[in-house]
Amino acid sequence: DGGITQSPKYLFRKEGQNVTLSCEQNLNHDAMYWYRQDPGQGLRLIYYSQIVNDFQKGDIAEGYSVSREKKESFPLTVTSAQKNPTAFYLCASSIRVYQETQYFGPGTRLLVL
């Protein structure tokens, strides 16, 4: 059953902590993306990766970091430098970086305690 998985579904972070959100896909897609979704705002691109060992900053990369060591995996770390991390985080993939359809995971909701 192909698709994108994200874990955990809910994540709690204490102030000052780094947390890592997992994203795995078995669609054999080259491109992967991280978005943040907040009430009253559209999806905002954090980082994207065109291919293994490559990634580019999106519109709101400050306070976040990513890695792409395997084609299937694109984890996102929310660092303590991100001042307003509470949000719904969505991972997506597409066949290539400018290929039309993006396939989304179920999302991770991050809450700061």
Add this chain to the structure above:
Amino acid sequence: SQKIEQNSEALNIQEGKTATLTCNYTNYSPAYLQWYRQDPGRGPVFLLLIRENEKEKRKERLKVTFDTTLKQSLFHITASQPADSATYLCALRNAGNNRKLIWGLGTSLAVNP
């Protein structure tokens, strides 16, 4: 400035009627426009794509139109059902060098039985 706008108010319609959602854009030259469905707490799911040189696209009960003169796309759901209740997002891919997806805020649709 560049903007993509969808109806901010929720749309409530009676089962069996046609739902029409609007996506307007300003100062973009879209290569194409997409529509996604998002259920609460879930990731968006791709529905339809329409290119700049296409006027209309259909898929089962769904129809999308694209008017580049009016800078508007309309998304129609005919014979609507309560299961169609969700938030519908439009996203456009700008032509040219900056080809990231630009997302609207979405319109919430409620279909009443």
